[in-house]
Amino acid sequence: MRKEIVEAALEQFHARGFNAAGVKDITDRAGVPKGSFYNHFESKEALAIVALEEYGLTRRLQDLADPGVEPLTRIRRHFEFFRDEILGYGITRGCLLGNFGAEIADHNEAIRGAVRAGFEAWGTALASAIREAQQAGAVRADLDPEATARFILSAWEGALLLARTDRSAGAFDTFFAVTFGTLLV
C-alpha cells in the first residue's frame, strides 16, 4: 500500500504541484482509503520527500557514467531522454526538482534539503561526464567541469519553464544548439 501511495504521489505532485495535489487526490489515485495515509506517512511533506527520492531513481544518472558510450554522447542522450519524456506529456509537468524548488523549497526546510540533494547528485554525475569528455578531447579543456555542469543544469531547468509556457519545443532546440554547439566546444 505504501508503494501505491508513493507512486500516486509522484504522479500527482508532478502533474499538479505540491499544494494543488491533496492527500485525498493521492489516496484516491492510489486506490487506498484516505484514512490509511497516516499509517504510512507523517504528513504530505514527508511523502513529498519520499516522492523526490523515487523521482531521482528515474533520472538515469547511471547512464552518464556508462563506459560503453562516448562521454559527450552520453550527456546529449541524457537531456534527450528528459526532452522526450516531456514531449510525451505534451510539454507539461517539467522537472519535479525544479517545480518543488520553485513552489515549496522556500517554505519547507526538509523538502528544500531533498531538492538540493537531488540537484547535487545530478550536478556531480554531469560534472564527471564533462570531465571525461574533456579527457577525450570532445569538450574544451578550459571549462571548469563542476561549474559548467551546474550552469547546464540551470539552463535545462529554465528551458523547461520556457518550453512549458510556450508549449513548444523551441526552448529545447535552443538548449541543445547552444550547449552542444557553443558552450562545450
Add this chain to the structure above:
Amino acid sequence: MRKEIVEAALEQFHARGFNAAGVKDITDRAGVPKGSFYNHFESKEALAIVALEEYGLTRRLQDLADPGVEPLTRIRRHFEFFRDEILGYGITRGCLLGNFGAEIADHNEAIRGAVRAGFEAWGTALASAIREAQQAGAVRADLDPEATARFILSAWEGALLLARTDRSAGAFDTFFAVTFGTLLV
C-alpha cells in the same frame, strides 16, 4: 482599492506561490474587505494576470536599451539587479514568471499566455542588447542573438532555482562566470 489589491497580490504570489496565496490572504494584506475583491476582479486567476503585468513593469527592461551604457555592461547590470533583489529576500522568492511557469502555467491558459508574453518581452529586449554588444565587438559575432538571449534567460531562471534550494549565491556566481566569461566572449 484596486491598486492596493494588485500590490498585495504581487507580494503574496511572489512570496507564497499561486495556490498557497488565498484571496483572503491578499485582501487582508491589502487592508480591504474580502467581499470587495470580486468588485474588482473576476477571479484569482484574473488578478494573477494583472499581477504578472505589474511585475513585468518592475523588471527594468528599458535599462537594457540605455544608450548611455555599454551594451555588455547593461546586460551584466541587468542580472546583477535581479541577483541583488533576490539577495535582499534572503535568496527566496525567485522570479514570478518562472514560479508561475512551474506551478500554474500547465493548468491555466490565460496565465500561461501572460507568463509567455513576459518571457518574450524579456527575450526580445535581451536579444537587442546582445546584438548591440556584438556590433560593439564585446560579444562574439557568431552567436545568434535571439537564441543566445533565450538560452541566457533559461540559465538565469534555473540559477534562481538552484540558488533558492541551496540558499546560497553560488549558482549566481556560476551564472555570471559562465555567461560573461565563456558563453558570450
